[in-house]
Amino acid sequence: FDWKSIKEYSDIKFEFFEGIAKITINRPEVYNAFRPETNNQMIEAMDICRERTDINVVILTGTGDKAFCSGGDQNVKGVGGYVGEDGVPRLNVLDLHKRIRSLPKPVIAMVNGYAIGGGHVLHVVCDLTIASDNAKFGQTGPKVGSFDGGFGSSYLARHVGQKKAREIWFLCEQYTADEAEKMGMVNKVVSLEELEATTVKWCKTIMKRSPLAIRMIKRSLNAELDGQHGLMEMAGDATLMYYLMEEAQEGKNAFLEKRDPDFDKFPKFP
Numbered sequence: 186f187d188w189k190s191i192k193e194y195s196d197i198k199f200e201f202f203e204g205i206a207k208i209t210i211n212r213p214e215v216y217n218a219f220r221p222e223t224n225n226q227m228i229e230a231m232d233i234c235r236e237r238t239d240i241n242v243v244i245l246t247g248t249g250d251k252a253f254c255s256g257g258d259q260n261v262k263g264v265g266g267y268v269g270e271d272g273v274p275r276l277n278v279l280d281l282h283k284r285i286r287s288l289p290k291p292v293i294a295m296v297n298g299y300a301i302g303g304g305h306v307l308h309v310v311c312d313l314t315i316a317s318d319n320a321k322f323g324q325t326g327p328k329v330g331s332f333d334g335g336f337g338s339s340y341l342a343r344h345v346g347q348k349k350a351r352e353i354w355f356l357c358e359q360y361t362a363d364e365a366e367k368m369g370m371v372n373k374v375v376s377l378e379e380l381e382a383t384t385v386k387w388c389k390t391i392m393k394r395s396p397l398a399i400r401m402i403k404r405s406l407n408a409e410l411d412g413q414h415g416l417m418e419m420a421g422d423a424t425l426m427y428y429l430m431e432e433a434q435e436g437k438n439a440f441l442e443k444r445d446p447d448f449d450k451f452p453k454f455p
């Protein structure tokens with residue numbers, strides 16, 4: 186595929202091809218572990234994906250054939266969080282989770298190797314996961330002094346059930362791609378050679394569907410878990426759709442034309 190760079194970063198690659206954006210964590214020397222700068226760059230890329238109307242679907246992956254992401258970079262884990270170049274400890278991967286969840290376009294985790302610790306959480310947060318058959322999934326938090334009680338546990342439990350989610354977190358074992366698929370946290374397993382072609386094929390199929398319907402389905406499925414925030418996002422899209430209707434235009438036009446609005450002509454559906 187003829188991926189073209191959207192913007193250059195130190196820790197990620199950010200590319201575009203035929204309506205698809207691809208964000209690749211590019212720190213193979215640490216198995217694509219993230220540091221605060223990596224997350225800030227992914228957050229900025231996600232924001233660009235949100236704003237650009239020619240981007241329909243986003244792929245998240247890692248460089249190489251060893252790792253998708255191995256979680257937080259243990260070399261920069263300080264007291265109170267991961268320490269960035271500004272010396273401040275942060276857990277800003279949570280802000281990335283919020284971006285992925287909130288993006289009104291599908292995000293597909295293309296898992297090309299280890300998805301471990303915070304890297305496992307990243308694939309869990311994505312809307313879909315396509316994995317190569319060499320991929321390994323698992324948590325390490327309770328082994329290395331960390332945990333994710335947010336989407337990494339509650340949303341994981343929606344995928345695999347409460348018992349399995351507790352097993353994954355309590356035992357910190359690794360699972361093969363086939364096991365992860367059987368558990369319900371991976372959509373499809375293919376060979377490493379087929380991984381990108383399959384993921385792009387899925388993106389292209391999604392792009393043939395109604396973008397507003399896809400957006401509303403993502404919002405609706407999120408709302409079940411996301412409480413008031415999920416309802417707010419879904420209500421925002423309901424407002425967007427209302428703004429597309431003549432009925433909403435009539436209110437604005439009447440105000441600007443200094444007359445009473447005529448809403449009588451609009452249907453009252455059963």
Ligand code: 2NE
Binds near residue numbers: 256259299302325329
């Ligand atoms: C990923 C895994 C299982 C791979 O094992 P293996 O044996 O195949 O490779 P190796 O030798 O461990 O790793 C290869 C190189 O990558 C570095 C290693 O230190 C090694 O470097 P060299 O010795 O060759 O120089 N590396 C791998 N993961 C790294 C990491 N996370 N930070 C820094 N360097 C890393 C195995 O490497 C592994 O278990 N990695 C650690 C996974 C881990 O514990 N991640 C953090 C969990 S906590 C977290 O991510 C988190 C959270 O729980 C909640 C919120 C936010 C973050």
